[in-house]
Amino acid sequence: MEQNQDQLLEQLNAFTRRKHTLDEVYLFDLILCDNEIDRDGDCFSDAALAELQKRFVGVTGIFDHNPKSANQTARIFRTELRTFPDRLTKAGKPYRCLAANAYMVRTAGNADLIREIDAGIKKEVSISCACGARICSVCGADHLRKPCKHIKGRSYGGTLCYTTLDQINDVYEWSFVAVPAQRHAGVTKTLGGTPDDAETAILRAAYDDALHLLDRVSDSLRRDVIRLCYRWGENACAKALADSVQHMDTAELLTLRQSLMIGAEPVSAKPQLVPDQRTAQQNTVQAFSCGGQQKRGRGDE
Ligand SMILES: [Zn+2]
Structure with missing residues (x-):
């Protein structure tokens, strides 16, 4: 995502009714999701990440589902898949993540929020999407069609059980959350640090x-x-x-x-079911509300 601010501004302005200047907008980067196995024992397939990359352009983010922050919305104007061949996931695959550029129009109402993002306080992101397949890593069964008995997190004959989320049908939103499921999602470029004190670590564990x-x-x-x-x-x-x-x-x-x-x-002999x-x-939404289930993440870059 090595683009300079002017290039980013040009791409951003493709989404706005009028041209904005760099003074008017706040730009930040985030990791939406990745192919690492998350806290729920789920990960995205490469195809799912590619689909999410296309679909998340232009999608609005929300903050903590807080009514007070109704006017505090950010929008993704650019997405990019990043691959790290030397870094393997727990499943032994090269790590890939979906990164995004987002912007907010600076207003008096979102000054505090921008400060929080800058300070690394608001850095954890979850996404909502619908996926059409949840594949068991052990037997290949699609849990949405024919469930199996394998339990996520357990090992079967040396094979770790997790679910691969595939066939993205829709995306709904992304949001900052308190406790994300995906470990690596979140704001990646901030002016401040990314505090992760002992108390947070204990709560997370x-x-x-x-x-x-x-x-x-x-x-x-x-x-x-x-x-x-x-x-x-x-x-x-x-x-x-x-x-x-x-x-x-x-x-x-x-x-x-x-x-x-x-x-x-x-x-009687008659079934009463x-x-x-x-x-x-039928819950097909995971968030990831994706499979409508929520995939959530924390920025730790
Ligand atoms: Zn299975």
């Missing part, structure tokens, strides 16, 4: 542990709910319900399990 535990609980819960779906036999309705279970979050799984257990006493509206929902 605790967050990692909590996520890992939640993953394991959710996997176990999901298997339990699937078993309940099939308790009256493997009919089409049970299968549809069991399939939808793969896309539910923990809260949805708990609700469904409760409703399945309430109806657990079969009064009527999915409620919640279970019929």
Whole structure:
């Protein structure tokens, strides 16, 4: 991303109604996402990164989902894929990341925010996108279509289990967040430092542990709910319900399990599996809300 400020300004002005000068805008760089396995055990495929590179140009960012910062928006006007052949990911692939240039029009209302970005306080970024495939690294199953039993973070015959996110269908937003999932995403060029004190490290480690535990609980819960779906036999309705279970979050799984257990006493041979509206929902958005799931990251460059 070695472009001088004038070149960047020219590219920026392609997105604005009138020409802005360097005094009027605040420019900053960020890493949106990469191909490293993140805290959720997910990573992007090369094809997904390439698609995200195209789709994120022109996309607006938001800050902390805070209503007070409604007028504090930034926009990406340039993206670039960077490859680091000498740096390998945990999966043993050359590290690649999606970098972006963003701008804000300087106003009285966003002066504090700009100071925070400059100081490295606002540096962690998450993106929201929809992906159409989540591939298991162990068996190649697409979790959105035919889930497998492999658990992310575990090793199977020496192969680490993680999910590769592929087939990007849409991108929604990017935002600064408190705790990102992707370790390397975030603002990369700031005037200040990137403070990362011991307290932050402890909180981050605790967050990692909590996520890992939640993953394991959710996997176990999901298997339990699937078993309940099939308790009256493997009919089409049970299968549809069991399939939808793969896309539910923990809260949805708990609700469904409760409703399945309430109806657990079969009064006739007739299946009583009527999915409620919640279970019929297909969550294809991960953030990454991508698979609509959120991929989040922290800048540490
Ligand atoms: Zn698998």
